[in-house]
Amino acid sequence: MHAATRLAWKTLIHASRWLFYSSLCVLADALDTVLSHLIPDIRCPAILLIQSSDADSLSDETVIKLIVRPRKLSPDSSAYQITSRTVAKISQDADEGATDASEANALDLVAKKTNIPVPRVHRVIKQEERYVILMDYIPGQTLAQLWPTYSIWKKSRVAFTLRRYIRQLQHLKATPATPPGPLSSQGPRICENPGIFSSMRSSLTPFASYAELAVFFNQRCKVALDHYKIPENDPSRKRRFDDSGPLVFGHQDLTPANIIVGEDGLFWIVDWSWAGYYPAWCEYATMLRQGDRKSDYNFWDCLVPFICGPYFKQEQWLSSIEVGLYYRE
Template structure:
């Protein structure tokens, strides 16, 4: 893939960090600032302290190299005292909440088909047997942030393996059963976390606000801060939960909500299991 030059290529790290300080916020509530006509900067959101790389930049680099999903191209990652500043291409266009109400039904369905193709590409990016769940890093397991962990505490881990992640949820499942005083011989205690498929790259924050209809006509996916390797059904549950609240989703359109199972796959059983064991996630 041919990569066009960036307007920060010739600048030093100190020079672009100074641009980052002076950048204009693209949205009052967003942490992304525009630093040049074609470049934006975003602070990394890794939960672990003193990490050696920025997981969101790692995910974007992998997506750019291994998929055709339109994502911002990372141009530079600069270490600061407590985090990294990720410089990436600015995507001209509008986020979908601005244009979704103007779309006829056929065009909304076309968006769903496009997103479904993107999800299929993500699921081809499988973690190796030794890769830990969660954020992408060359330096071991990291704390994981996900809507799957519930509203009380949205981050858990780090988990050293898929088995470790599964054991956490099964333990919390047992805690929920105990809290509900479910008999030890009840069959529901044997209904455990679904770890039957390999971990795959997952966005976990798919909503209209994180999709840009580019001036080039393509649908761009942004904000990969929560991306990581998780069971395939995490994408469905995370997207379903993100789109229950209009303030998060950007729309209250019933059609958009109805298309989530089509986009991500209808993982109804796993969603029901999480709901039944959710009380176990209330504990620290």
Template sequence: MRPYNATTREWLLYTILGIIADTLDTALTAISSPNRPQRSVLPSDIDNLGNEELLELRKSAPRLHPQAGAVRLTSGTVAKPSQDMDEDAPDPSEANALDRVFSGTTIPVPRVRRVVKSEWNFMIVMDHIDGPTLAQVWPTLSTWRKILVAFTLRRYVRQLRRLQAPPGAPPGPLAAQGPARICESPVFGAVQSHRGPFASYAELSAFFNDRHRRALDAGNVAQDDPARKDLFDDSEPLVLTHQDINLRNIVVGEGGRLWLIDWAWAGYYPPWFEYVAMETQNEHARVSGTDDEFWKMLVPFICGPYFRQYRWIARMSLALCWV
């Protein structure tokens, strides 16, 4: 992780800008509530096809990208395999997350049209969103348009954070049924990005606090050092987080509408995980979709300036390399 030495002044500036933006967002929502894209409530061109027909179509469907698992199933849909770390997961967490976002927010996301069980996993069939990715469009945008993009993404993140985990629900992927699932997140580090499952929020906190202690021990930090008392921040409830918000996962659709795609890592986590995940991805332009410094400056505005939590994770990141 790259060091981030943000000052108190920077934190205060981002906090004030966030308050202003949220006030404006609330006012705009009161005046004119955003509508669900019309195409999302219309019938799909696969409605009359059976599951076996869809599985057969997938065999000859063209890939959307040479290195991607998603294929163009029909003119209006794409299909992608579920990516749950649990081999025996009874349902695909990505589809569960998309359904939760579709029903609980106005964020433009591909609507799940069908979930089909195949031999090794699930096939998730969802709407195909036409348009370039934001990574392709970003260099052509004016500074003002880039700021508007950041404002829109902040509105999306605000809506996601209103979707709190149900009482007693474990952290991690959304499950319609079954026990807690293995968590996958950039916050867990590059060496092993999946951990758990964690039966409770307390278990997630205990995992990170143990790794923090081990990192301090490896660095021969004195037992009375104040860093020993700086623990994992679990002060806020678990909320729905995307964890893969980058320019490659945002499609610029009709009318300039921003569609948020690829919810494979989504789950219930502390709110600051979204910020740490975005900062972590910004370390590599190939992952984030850009090396633009202005985009990096906008991330604390989009997700909130969780500088302290990012420094805490960075300080103990070596311990996350250990199995």
């Protein structure tokens, strides 16, 4: 088969795949809109019931003392269960001297502006160069634990629910003055999304604007193309960071391990430490990169374009410049 023929077939397959997912997304959104009119849009009752914490009577000093290894929720977690209903999580902000905890800001925003079940923040404690966030403990199992046991129908129901969550998040658009990245009262913060920024995270500086974010990625693209010695007249030299849409709010680490199937039957979203304002397609790219690569998750990967939208071109562009993200001039 000639190279031109192979390219034509590849293009046709990609176009068909995009059309399939796009049509599926349109149908799902239409169904969701109809259901939202038939069923009153009310706040999650479980969230409304949680008004206080059983750790309210504990002093800040006592809370800090309770943060010990045996109380960790999981070996690689930074969250500790300090009482039967309360978790203390150490913030993971990369900025030195941060004036607030971005994850607490994210949880507050999502709790106030969406119907997505999330832990409620009860207190934020400043401890030296870090913050400790007291939030609700959500009893249940992670979707990572349950996913292999689910039927295709049940997995599809999860995908539909997550797509509804993503739609709500992406209605939270940044204002023109809002910088990309984590939420903060202090202004621009370092973007901590390792699914996109990879090993360069520690050497990044905050982006003051959406335009700065686009310039950064376009520069990294040039580094990658130069690294591979791509000719100056090659079509790939004209491809750019997609900033055609607004910055929208995203979780940026939406994996089965960060979804709790609660005892109440709800799908609770936890671990908002990398949440922030990014282009909508970034949620898709991070879900593919942060997802579990076990064989049980092959169907999960197939559902990601439906959950987030089929941003195939943007993700392929990002993959093509990865070498540029690892090296700095």
